[in-house]
Amino acid sequence: METRTVLVTGGAGFMGSWLVDELVKKGHQVVSADNLLGGSERNVNKDCKFVKADMRIRDRVKKVVKGTDIIFHLAAYAAEGQSFFSPVAINEINIVPMNNLLVEAINQDVESFVFTSSMAVYGAQKPPFREDMPREPEDPYGAAKAYCETMLEIFARTYGLHYTILRPHNVYGPRQNTADPYRNVLGIWINRILRNKPPLIYGDGDQTRAFSYVEDVTPAIANAAFHEKTNMQIINVGSDEITPINDACRALLETMRSEMEPIYEPARPGEVKNAYCTVRKSVDLLDYKTSHTLKQGLSKMVGWARDLGPQEPTYRLPLEITRKAPRVWVEKLM
Ligand SMILES: NC(=O)c1ccc[n+]([C@@H]2O[C@H](COP(=O)([O-])OP(=O)(O)OC[C@H]3O[C@@H](n4cnc5c(N)ncnc54)[C@H](O)[C@@H]3O)[C@@H](O)[C@H]2O)c1
Missing domain, CATH: 3.90.25.10 (UDP-galactose 4-epimerase, domain 1)
Incomplete structure (x- = not known):
């Protein structure tokens, strides 16, 4: 596989840090950007370039995207239950970075954009959730993810960006933030x-x-950016x-x-x-395996x-x- 320069936002977080490790292992040049709101420096891979940066700030995003071929956008505050009670702060964190990253992805000719959304976009529909079900979020966290998915689709359609929307569910494992009383x-x-x-x-x-172990989920996430078959796809990921x-x-x-x-x-x-979700598509397109x-x-x-x-x-x-x-x-x- 040809190696690429890859930006992982939220790279000092739980899933982001596992993803950085996987991409580094595959020989990619990895830039990890994180403001350490929920992540930790102890998670940072020593072979990536770590930038402490807040993706809500346009100029920071512009600099960090420079030279990037592929963006994996994981930065977020993933407190679904709390989002009813802190909607202003949580919406800002979960929405503004997406807009900044999309603008820079287009302006700087990024090849491929992978977004980690959530099964929260399905809301209270009858499970198992299938990727072709409508977005019907029940909480602000899910609504913000639905907004970001829609923006990514609009921008990709307009400017021809390769994109994949992943919907992981209940991921757990080492490096998850255990100090946050609101989530996980x-x-x-x-x-x-x-x-x-x-x-x-x-x-x-x-x-x-359906709890999904992080070392099972990570290789599937990493696979999303590198194949034509994942372009324009929404894929549930997990157990x-x-x-x-x-x-x-x-x-x-x-x-x-x-x-x-x-x-x-x-x-x-x-x-x-x-x-919980159907997983067939992730098995077929991303080689996901529990x-x-x-x-x-x-x-x-x-x-x-x-x-x-x-x-x-x-x-x-x-x-x-x-x-x-x-x-x-x-x-x-x-
Ligand atoms: N863990 C799960 O079960 C799960 C399920 C579905 C989707 N997701 C999504 O996957 C992604 C990663 O989740 P996670 O569980 O690893 O959470 P996490 O909190 O461990 O990681 C998110 C990282 O983003 C960083 N961050 C937050 N706001 C930022 C900003 N403005 N600028 C830069 N960095 C910022 C945090 O410091 C943190 O390190 C999130 O988008 C989340 O919504 C997670």
């Missing part, structure tokens, strides 16, 4: 158990998800092992050999009950989290609306 259920539980606090479950725990939240919690408690019982909190407003069961993935993530140690919860973005917000967030009980 497995990371939040692991951190609570490490701090001798029982895991919290919102609602009855019968919600279903089809459907797991109720109660079962995931039990599996984690077993993995961590904890005797604790979960605490049940009232359901969160707007949380989609059942969310190589880790949830138990296997959890065991790797727990090993990593134990080495990192318990993290002090960090409330990054303040709640702009507190009405109907979970009390554990309002009262910072995490």
Whole structure:
């Protein structure tokens, strides 16, 4: 494969840093741009060029895109549940960088643009979600992703940009931010158990998800930019092992050999009950393969989290609306 100069936004984050490693391993020149809002310098690959930059700032984006052949845009604040209560800040972070990157991609003749969207764009439709279902987001995070997808399609159509929209779902594994009380259920539980606090479950725990291990998802994401067959495609990426939240919690408690019982909190407003996707297209177009069961993935993530140690919860973005917000967030009980 011909090597390329590749920009990964959000490259110090969880999925972005795994992607940078994969692209570096394949011999590409990788530029990783991240403002460290949710990511960490400890995730930065020593063989990439790391630029601390905020993709909301036009001039920074212009400089960072210079010389780039391919953009993987992962930078975001992926707090879906919190997005009801912090829509101003979260929309700005999740929308403005896309517009800046698209303008520079066109002006600087970028070849290919891969965007990590989310299954949040499907909203509360009946799962499994298929790529040809309409966008019907139920929350501001999903609405911002739907906006970004649409903008990418419009720009690509108008200017002939190769693009792929990926919709990963419930990705977990080492390097996930475990200090953020607002997002990533497995990371939040692991951190609570490490701090001798029982895991919290919102609602009855019968919600279903398909948890996807990061080392399974990463090669598929990396593949998206390099093949003609992925051009103009929307592709779900991740596992089809459907797991109720109660079962995931039990599996984690077993993995961590904890005797604790979960605490049940009232359901969160707007949380989609059942969310999982068809995966056929990612198998066909991206060579996606589920190589880790949830138990296997959890065991790797727990090993990593134990080495990192318990993290002090960090409330990054303040709640702009507190009405109907979970009390554990309002009262910072995490
Ligand atoms: N983790 C999942 O389950 C999942 C599922 C579907 C989609 N996604 C999407 O995948 C992408 C990566 O998610 P993740 O779980 O790795 O999250 P993450 O928070 O670990 O990574 C996002 C990175 O973006 C950076 N960032 C945020 N705003 C920025 C800005 N304005 N400029 C520069 N950098 C900025 C953060 O510092 C962070 O390092 C996101 O777009 C997310 O919406 C994640």
